[in-house]
Amino acid sequence: MSNTNTKTKTNKTDRIISRVTTVVASIVVICLAIWGVKTLLHQWKFEETNDAQIDEYINPVVAKVTGYVKEIRYEENQEVKKGDTLVLIDNSEYAAQQQEADAALVNAEAQVSVIQSNVNTAGEMAKVYQSQIAAAKAKLRNQEQEYDRYKKLYDVESATKQQLDKVEAALEVARSDYNTSVGAYNAALAKINDARVQQSALQAEIKRRAAVVEKNNLTVSYTVITAPYNGKMGRRTIQPGQLLQAGQTLAYIVDWEAGKWVVANFKETQIRHMSIGETADIVVDAYPGRTFTGKIESLSGATGSRFSLLPPDNATGNFVKIAQRIPVRIRLNGTPQELRALSAGMSVNVSVSKVRR
CATH class of the missing domain: 2.40.50.100 (RNA polymerase II/Efflux pump adaptor protein, barrel-sandwich hybrid domain)
Structure with missing residues (x-):
């Protein structure tokens, strides 16, 4: 009787364990089926990669x-x-050079005033010589008329040779005074022209020294x-x-102002569904519960291996075909404050829909 009861209890326990095991196995199978279906649906709708990192200008x-x-x-x-x-x-040395350049510029500007004063003085002297020319010309004309009268008188023997010589000498003096006045006037004009040429040259020197001052100011600011x-x-x-x-x-x-982006290296078999402007979903490993979005900004013109220091050369005896990866640049959406937590180099998972959104 005792053995019968023990067997009955054992059979009941086995049945309970079998039922529990069946239920648990069914739940696991159902979960795996759901997970498998979701995974297949996701892979059917999206191209994704975990070979991606956040980047920004450093x-x-x-x-x-x-x-x-x-x-x-x-x-x-x-x-x-x-x-x-x-x-x-x-900036001690650069400040001293700056002061020296400032002093040289002030000196050049002061020389302009001196030359301008010389021009004004030469102009006044030219006016004086010009008035002297008028007086000398009038005196010369008078002496020429006086000489003509005495020459006529001498020809008719109404004047002596001595008187004619005296008038002729006065004529030569008047002519010499006139020529001297003209020469002085021309010399004054030449001085004015020389001063103006010097003034032009000095203006160019002032520009050069002003440029030196500006350069020294920039040098000091660079400190x-x-x-x-x-x-x-x-x-x-x-x-x-x-x-x-x-x-x-x-x-x-x-640089926080230039924004942030993701460089995702998709396989060459994945990019046929991608185009510029398409939206991408981004999950950062550091923040797994948060999804960021971005837009495809550009697709690389060559595979990543072509930009390496030593590009591969397949023209060898041994060749194994490997799926190459194309870098895709994705601009992250959001303000600088929203993206502040993301740092360059962080690993991310990127998903891009196969159907244009």
Whole structure:
């Protein structure tokens, strides 16, 4: 009787375990079927890849002049705004050159005033000589008439040779005075022309020195290095007192104003359904519960391997066909504040519909 009861209980337990196992297996099969159907439907509707990363412009901050670092006003990974001062370079030498250029420009401008004064003086002297010419000309005309009268008198023997010689000498003096006045007037005009030529040359020199002043002002301004746009600084590699060379990279800054995009490397068999302007769904590994959107901006003109340092050459004895990947650039939608959490280099999954939306 005891054995019969034990067998009955065992059979009941087996039946319960069998039923539970059947139910669990059915649930698992149903879940797998649902998952498989959803996966197949998704793959039928979308082309997707996980070979994708977020990218954005990361530009170097470069020194334009040589000098010692005077002060550093940023820290690593610090957020900065356009115009914020990042680095100060000692500008003592450049400031002295700037003062020298300013003084040279002031001196050249003062010389213009001197030359202008010389032009005015020469002009007044020319007026004086011009009035003297008129007086000398009148005197010469009078002496010529006097000589003609005495010449006629001498011809009729009404005047002596001595009187004629005296009048002739006075005529020569008057003619000489006239020529002297004309020569002085012409010399005054020549001085005016010379002064004006010097003035033109000096004006050109002033422009050159003004350009030197502007260049020195720019050089001094280059000793203050500012943020070119809103962004975030990278790793700091310089120290106060360090000698910088012109063209040396001081730091890197992430440009937040230029936007962000995704470079997705799709297989060459996937891009036939893609076109510029098409919408893409993007899931960032760092934020799996959030989906971003973007638009295809461009498709690469060649496979990624063609842009590598050593492009593959298949003209060899051994060849294995491998599906190549085409870089697709996708511009992320959203404001800079909405995309602030995304950083360059983050891995993402990208899905693009096979049917144009």
